Amino acid sequence: MMLTLYLTWLERKESAVIQDRIGANRASIFGVRIIGLFQPIADAIKMVFKEDFTPSFSKKFLHNTAPLISFLFVAITIAAIPFGDVLRIGRRSIRLQILDINVGLLFILAMLSLGVYGILIGGWASNNKYTIIGGLRGAAQFISYEIALGMALVGIIMVYPSLNLSDIVVYQGGHFFGVLPKWGVFFQPLGCIVFLFAAMAETKRVPFDLPEGESEIIGFFTEYSGLKWGLFMMTDFMEIIVVSCILTTLFFGGWQVAWLAAEGFIFPWGGTWVLSHGVVVFLQVFAFNIKVFFFCWLQILFRWTYPRFRYDQVMDFGWKLLIPLCIANIVITGIVMSI
Amino acid sequence: MIELFLVFLIFGSLGILLILMNKILGPRKTNPKKEKPFECGSPYLQDKVNTLPIKYYLVAVLFLLFDIEVVFFFPWAMIFREMQPKAFIIMFFYIVILLVGFVYAWKKGAFEWER
Numbered sequence A: 001m002m003l004t005l006y007l008t009w010l011e012r013k014e015s016a017v018i019q020d021r022i023g024a025n026r027a028s029i030f031g032v033r034i035i036g037l038f039q040p041i042a043d044a045i046k047m048v049f050k051e052d053f054t055p056s057f058s059k060k061f062l063h064n065t066a067p068l069i070s071f072l073f074v075a076i077t078i079a080a081i082p083f084g085d086v087l088r089i090g091r092r093s094i095r096l097q098i099l100d101i102n103v104g105l106l107f108i109l110a111m112l113s114l115g116v117y118g119i120l121i122g123g124w125a126s127n128n129k130y131t132i133i134g135g136l137r138g139a140a141q142f143i144s145y146e147i148a149l150g151m152a153l154v155g156i157i158m159v160y161p162s163l164n165l166s167d168i169v170v171y172q173g174g175h176f177f178g179v180l181p182k183w184g185v186f187f188q189p190l191g192c193i194v195f196l197f198a199a200m201a202e203t204k205r206v207p208f209d210l211p212e213g214e215s216e217i218i219g220f221f222t223e224y225s226g227l228k229w230g231l232f233m234m235t236d237f238m239e240i241i242v243v244s245c246i247l248t249t250l251f252f253g254g255w256q257v258a259w260l261a262a263e264g265f266i267f268p269w270g271g272t273w274v275l276s277h278g279v280v281v282f283l284q285v286f287a288f289n290i291k292v293f294f295f296c297w298l299q300i301l302f303r304w305t306y307p308r309f310r311y312d313q314v315m316d317f318g319w320k321l322l323i324p325l326c327i328a329n330i331v332i333t334g335i336v337m338s339i
Numbered sequence B: 001m002i003e004l005f006l007v008f009l010i011f012g013s014l015g016i017l018l019i020l021m022n023k024i025l026g027p028r029k030t031n032p033k034k035e036k037p038f039e040c041g042s043p044y045l046q047d048k049v050n051t052l053p054i055k056y057y058l059v060a061v062l063f064l065l066f067d068i069e070v071v072f073f074f075p076w077a078m079i080f081r082e083m084q085p086k087a088f089i090i091m092f093f094y095i096v097i098l099l100v101g102f103v104y105a106w107k108k109g110a111f112e113w114e115r
Helices: A002-018 A039-048 A060-079 A104-126 A129-159 A165-171 A189-202 A226-251 A277-305 A311-338 B002-025 B055-078 B084-107
Strands: A086-089 A092-095 A264-266 A272-274
Touching (some): A039 B002, A060 A226, A060 B002, A104 A165, A129 A226, A189 A226, A311 B055
Antiparallel strands (some): A264 A272
16 A cells, blocks of 8 residues: 555656756755756755745635645546556555556546646636636636547447456456457557547647647636645646556556566567566566656657647547547447457 | 545645645745736736637537537446447447537537637
C-alpha cells in the first residue's frame, strides 16, 4: 500500500522533471546541480511562499475550492491504475495497485470528467470575462471529447470483456504466433489513435489548449496566484501522466513485458531465461514506467511542435471526425469478432 | 471500499494542506489596482461578465444525449462475446438510430461553430 503510494508520488515527480528543458538548470543544492533536477522542487517551494491572492470581486468560497476539485479528481485517478502484478514477499502478497475496483475503467472515466467542474467553477468564480470564456471553452471542449474518449474504449472492452483494469492487463499477456505480444493496440489500432487524440484534447495541452490559450484569453486561472495556480498546473501535468497510464494499460499491455512469463523470459526462438520472482516484478514495474514515460514524452513533443487550433477546428475535429471514427471502430470490431 | 475512502481523504487533505500552507506562508499585500479584474494592464472596460453565445448550451445538450448512448455501449460490449450473433444485430440497429440522430444534428447545423 505504502509502496504504491510512493510510486504515485514518483510518477508525479517524473512529470515535473520531464518538462525541464536546458533552460532550467540553475537550481542547486549546495552547489550540486544535476542538469536542473532540483528545479521542480525549487518551483514548488517558491510557489508556497507566493502570495495567495483572492481578489475581492471573486466568489471567495468557489474560488478556493476550484483548484482543489480539479486537483483531487485527477490525483485519485492515478490510484486506480495497476503498476504491476502481485508482488510476493514471503507469505504476504501485495497488489501493486492502490485501488483495485472491479469497474476501474468507468471509475477513471468518471473521475476525469468530474475534473471539468474545477475548470468551470474556477472560471466562473474569478468573475472576469476572460476566465469565464476560458472556463466555458474548457467545459465545451471537455464534454465533446469525452464522448469520443468513451466510445474509443468500447472497442477495447469488446475485445477484453472486463472493466477491471488489472484483468485487462492480464488478458494482454499472451502472444500471437508466439511472437507478437497480445497488446490492445494490435486489436484496436483505430481505437488507440482516437483515444490518444481525444485524451490529448482532454488534457488541454497545446494543440487543443483553447481554454488556456495564453496569447488570446489567458485562461480560466487568470485570477489565481501562488499554489492555487500551482494546483491547476499540477493537474495539467498529472492529466498527462494519467492519460499515458491509461493508454499504456489498455493499449500497450500495462506492465506486461513481451515474452516475460511469471518464471522468466521465454523467447519465441526457444530459449528461456529463468528469473526470480522479485526480478520479474521489478522488470514489470520498470516496463510500465518506461511505457508511461514514453507517452509523456510523446505528448510533450506534440505540445512543443504543433500550433494551436482555432476553436471551430477543435470542435469540428471532435464532433465531425472522432465520433464517426469511433462508431466505425465499434462496427468494424463487431464485424471482425462476429466472423 | 475503505481504500477508496482513504485515497479520497489523502489526496483531499494534501490539496487542502497545500492551499493552507500557501495561505499561511505567503505574503499578504493588496492595493486597489490589484483588486480589479485582469485586463492586460489597461483600466478594465466593463464590470460584468459578457453575455455568452448560446452555442455552449447546445454542446451541453448534445453531450448529454451522446454520453447516455455511450453508457449503453459499455454493458453491451461486456457481454458481446457471450451472445455472439444476436448482440451484433441488435446493436447494429441501435447504431443506425444513433447515426440518424447524429446526421440530423449535423444537417441542422448543430456543428457549425462560426455564427
